[in-house]
Amino acid sequence: DPGAGALHLVAGSGREELRDGAATAAGLNQPTGLATDGEALFVADSEASAVRRVDLGPGGQVSTVVGTGLFDFGDVDGAADAARLQHGQALDFADGALYVADTYNNKVKRLDPVTRESVTLLGTGEAGWQDGAQARFHEPGGLSVVGQLVYVADTNNHLIRVADLGTLQVRT
Numbered sequence: 286d287p288g289a290g291a292l293h294l295v296a297g298s299g300r301e302e303l304r305d306g307a308a309t310a311a312g313l314n315q316p317t318g319l320a321t322d323g324e325a326l327f328v329a330d331s332e333a334s335a336v337r338r339v340d341l342g343p344g345g346q347v348s349t350v351v352g353t354g355l356f357d358f359g360d361v362d363g364a365a366d367a368a369r370l371q372h373g374q375a376l377d378f379a380d381g382a383l384y385v386a387d388t389y390n391n392k393v394k395r396l397d398p399v400t401r402e403s404v405t406l407l408g409t410g411e412a413g414w415q416d417g418a419q420a421r422f423h424e425p426g427g428l429s430v431v432g433q434l435v436y437v438a439d440t441n442n443h444l445i446r447v448a449d450l451g452t453l454q455v456r457t
Contacts, residue, residue: 295326296339296347303333303354311347313337314355318375318427320383327376327383327398334358334370336385336396350383350401360390360410368403370394375438379430386425386437393425393437393448407435407448407455414442420455422446 286293294309302312318329326339335352339345351368359369371389383396384406392408413421427438437446448455
């Protein structure tokens, strides 16, 4: 609360674990990115390669959108518990979807927070620097969706990349 100069706990027990439940009893694992749809807060829970949802209403709960455990990671598109990310560091919410910087997979993925389905949107998975439809990234660490564009902080390339959501073309 900037007006009051106060900080209030929203979620997390302080323990490193993938545990859902009451917001202040839930375990988080290196939360690094935040986004909201206006009703919930979504967290890039990097160390567990997970995306978590924090309900902001009274009696708030934390639930896992994607991710199954602290050492369960990979690069698998799919629904719910079948999907795998690897150390996602940033996310944004736009038009009913979450966009995730899947950092160690060198990709940007789109995640449906309702069905929990994750699909690769951008990136071949191979580290590098290449524009176009077969774009390559090197550990994207941040992103922001503005209209039909996704701006990506391509961390290890030291670049800002931009992708058109209509054409999926990436440029530097």
